[in-house]
Amino acid sequence: MQLFQTTGIKKMKTIPDLISDIKYKYKRFVDVPLSWMESIGSKMNVYAWNKRWRNRDHGTGYKK
Secondary structure, three states, X not given: OOOOOOOOOOOOOOHHHXXXXXXXXXXXXXXXXXXXXXXXXXXXXXXXXXXHOOOHHHOOOOOO
């Protein structure tokens, strides 16, 4: 037996609570593309570094 009967009325959020929820969801939404960009940028950096220092014997650091 239930002590309190639910009437189906939802409690309304206050404006500050709504704003904080929107900020939280925005951060989660933006985090995915930013993590992809960070991963791709890191791979590009490694590729450029390895290409730059491929021919260190001649002192130029560039491939002949």
